[in-house]
Amino acid sequence: MLTKPQIHLASIFIKIFYRDRQSLFFSLLFPLIFTCIFLFSGGEPNPTKLGLVNQSLDALSFKFVELVKKEKTFLVKEGSESELKEELISADQTAVIIIPETFNQFPNPGKLRLLLDASQVRQVDAIKDSLKATLLSIERDIRNIEPMFSLQLEDVKSRPQRYIDFLLPGILAYMLMNLCIAGSGFNIVEYRRRGILKRLFVTPIQPKDFIISIVLARMFIILIQLSVILGLAIGLLKINIIGGLLPLYGVILFGAFIFLCVGFFLGSLAKTQESIRPLVLLFTFPQLILSGIFFPISSLPSFIQPVASGLPLSVIASTMRNISNDGAALFAINFNFLGIVFWIFFSFFIATKFFVWQKVAS
Amino acid sequence: MGIIKAVNLEKHYPSPDNPAKTFAAVNKISLNIQPKEIFGLLGPNGAGKTTTLEMLEGLTSIDKGNVFIDGVDVTKHPYEVKKIIGVQLQSNEYFDRLNLSELLILFANLYSKSIDPRFILAKVDLENKINAFPDDLSGGQKQRFSIACALVNNPKILFLDEPTTGLDPQAKRNLWNLAKDLNEEGMTIVLTTHNMEEAEYLCDRIAIMDKGSIIAQDTPQQLILDYAPEPNETPIHGNIEDVFLVLTGHGLRD
Numbered sequence: 001m002l003t004k005p006q007i008h009l010a011s012i013f014i015k016i017f018y019r020d021r022q023s024l025f026f027s028l029l030f031p032l033i034f035t036c037i038f039l040f041s042g043g044e045p046n047p048t049k050l051g052l053v054n055q056s057l058d059a060l061s062f063k064f065v066e067l068v069k070k071e072k073t074f075l076v077k078e079g080s081e082s083e084l085k086e087e088l089i090s091a092d093q094t095a096v097i098i099i100p101e102t103f104n105q106f107p108n109p110g111k112l113r114l115l116l117d118a119s120q121v122r123q124v125d126a127i128k129d130s131l132k133a134t135l136l137s138i139e140r141d142i143r144n145i146e147p148m149f150s151l152q153l154e155d156v157k158s159r160p161q162r163y164i165d166f167l168l169p170g171i172l173a174y175m176l177m178n179l180c181i182a183g184s185g186f187n188i189v190e191y192r193r194r195g196i197l198k199r200l201f202v203t204p205i206q207p208k209d210f211i212i213s214i215v216l217a218r219m220f221i222i223l224i225q226l227s228v229i230l231g232l233a234i235g236l237l238k239i240n241i242i243g244g245l246l247p248l249y250g251v252i253l254f255g256a257f258i259f260l261c262v263g264f265f266l267g268s269l270a271k272t273q274e275s276i277r278p279l280v281l282l283f284t285f286p287q288l289i290l291s292g293i294f295f296p297i298s299s300l301p302s303f304i305q306p307v308a309s310g311l312p313l314s315v316i317a318s319t320m321r322n323i324s325n326d327g328a329a330l331f332a333i334n335f336n337f338l339g340i341v342f343w344i345f346f347s348f349f350i351a352t353k354f355f356v357w358q359k360v361a362s
Numbered sequence: 363m364g365i366i367k368a369v370n371l372e373k374h375y376p377s378p379d380n381p382a383k384t385f386a387a388v389n390k391i392s393l394n395i396q397p398k399e400i401f402g403l404l405g406p407n408g409a410g411k412t413t414t415l416e417m418l419e420g421l422t423s424i425d426k427g428n429v430f431i432d433g434v435d436v437t438k439h440p441y442e443v444k445k446i447i448g449v450q451l452q453s454n455e456y457f458d459r460l461n462l463s464e465l466l467i468l469f470a471n472l473y474s475k476s477i478d479p480r481f482i483l484a485k486v487d488l489e490n491k492i493n494a495f496p497d498d499l500s501g502g503q504k505q506r507f508s509i510a511c512a513l514v515n516n517p518k519i520l521f522l523d524e525p526t527t528g529l530d531p532q533a534k535r536n537l538w539n540l541a542k543d544l545n546e547e548g549m550t551i552v553l554t555t556h557n558m559e560e561a562e563y564l565c566d567r568i569a570i571m572d573k574g575s576i577i578a579q580d581t582p583q584q585l586i587l588d589y590a591p592e593p594n595e596t597p598i599h600g601n602i603e604d605v606f607l608v609l610t611g612h613g614l615r616d
Contacts (some may be wrong), residue, residue: 008471012457012464049506195453199511202421202449203472204441 005205006213008115013217027225047075048127051084051096054102067134088115095127168233170293172226173317174253177259181280183218184263188275197357207355211264219256226252243323247330254340255316261347268356287313315339365432365550366395366418372426373413387413389574400551402561405571406610410553413524419449419521432518448512448520454504456496456614463492466514473515486510486540502533522553526560538564558603572610
């Protein structure tokens with residue numbers, strides 16, 4: 001049950017934030033930038049730039065070129081070998097494919113050459129796979145045979161899945177973590193340095209009252225900030241939250257609680273504003289890599305996956321993604337839900353146990 | 363029994379020269395402060411005044427000894443003690459973007475009390491600054507506002523930590539009058555100070571501290587009689603500053 005001092009203090013934190021026009025401006029600026037980036041890119045990764053040199057000038061080679069051009073994942077540019085090679089070196093092309101003069105000489109046609117920038121490892125596999133499929137299709141056409149097996153991709157979850165659908169819940173979770181830690185960790189160091197915490201604690205309020213108040217206020221502020229992003233994503237990027245907004249907001253609230261408490265803990269460890277920054281980076285940066293924000297956790301090395309899955313950002317982002325993309329229930333008992341429950345208790349424990357409101361002894 | 367009773371208070375900190383060792387910031391201090399008294403803790407820098415005050419207020423943990431405020435054990439019930447005391451701190455920093463009225467209402471709410479901020483500000487002669495922000499106040503006004511914040515719960519005891527440091531003579535005199543007025547209303551006041559004139563003018567009794575211990579404790583008049591040097595050929599009047607220098611030496615402290 002909330003007390004009168006807790007509620008009043010929370011309302012004061014909201015008032016202070018509302019009156020800080022600079023914070024308000026920047027908190028709304030990021031969602032706008034984020035939405036614009038995806039709005040203009042169509043929410044999908046850019047197509048791979050593929051240079052194409054046709055030395056054959058034969059009908060078959062033209063057919064091959066047409067088929068490659070039809071691939072949506074490629075942005076094809078035709079030209080001479082020397083010209084496209086230069087573009088490949090200057091990173092204006094990701095790969096260059098050269099169709100030899102002997103392309104149509106059966107039974108021993110000349111081999112296609114694929115010039116690559118080896119640093120673009122991720123695209124290389126995709127290019128090779130697409131080209132193999134195209135070659136196979138041409139071969140079938142020449143031999144006049146129907147494919148024995150056909151592969152029709154069907155999404156078992158029966159909904160269109162774009163990269164932005166995968167990315168948005170992770171980005172929301174990552175923003176949630178950063179907003180919370182900035183709202184508690186950085187604030188607490190500053191309040192302590194200026195003696196404001198000491199002024200508060202000459203009154204009968206206890207650390208838990210202060211923590212609950214700032215958590216309430218920040219949750220309110222963060223809900224508004226994330227609602228702006230969600231509103232833009234739903235309205236402009238046509239994101240469909242399959243599980244509904246209510247469970248999604250539930251996870252956001254749980255996540256806010258966890259990360260605010262972690263922020264208090266880090267703020268108590270840090271002696272100065274300078275030392276809080278590396279501490280926060282130490283907590284947030286590994287999670288940006290390991291928590292499946294941009295790529296699924298399953299793409300990480302297998303030995304690190306169990307640890308990565310249990311990180312607070314991982315359990316929050318995964319639960320948000322499950323609700324958003326798959327319509328999962330918030331309180332479904334699974335690994336992520338248990339992870340959230342664990343982090344709620346653990347983070348509140350370390351926040352209150354290690355809370356330091358006086359000057360940190362040097 | 364006094365409204366504040368401290369018995370053999372001790373506080374130890376790691377030694378700055380050798381962290382493996384400790385030094386006694388407060389060493390077996392006992393106090394018995396009566397209701398409606400103005401009691402001064404006088405001492406050079408590092409004497410242990412603020413540490414003693416913060417132990418009485420429940421802001422600093424007590425290593426050894428006991429403190430009872432109005433019969434309540436500070437160690438066992440620090441939050442009960444905080445309900446009946448008002449504390450003015452040395453630092454005058456507050457949340458940004460809140461005016462004096464909003465800050466007073468905030469502090470009152472932390473005691474679960476409702477107040478009329480105009481009434482409290484009138485007590486410290488700041489009623490015309492009700493919509494001002496702390497940064498807009500002068501040094502003396504800031505100190506008076508700091509006391510206003512300590513009055514929101516109508517405390518029985520008011521603790522003032524070096525309340526006139528850095529103030530000009532007019533602001534200093536104004537603040538002394540405020541302390542006197544509050545005392546006449548029935549408030550017990552405990553203050554720390556470097557200012558001899560302040561101690562002599564305001565305090566009913568003074569404890570002089572040095573190196574963590576109380577080295578003398580009495581009324582200003584009695585301390586002058588006991589310790590001030592006898593007038594020599596050129597008649598000079600002794601004052602409490604003479605007492606202070608005789609007891610703590612003339613050497614500079616940090």
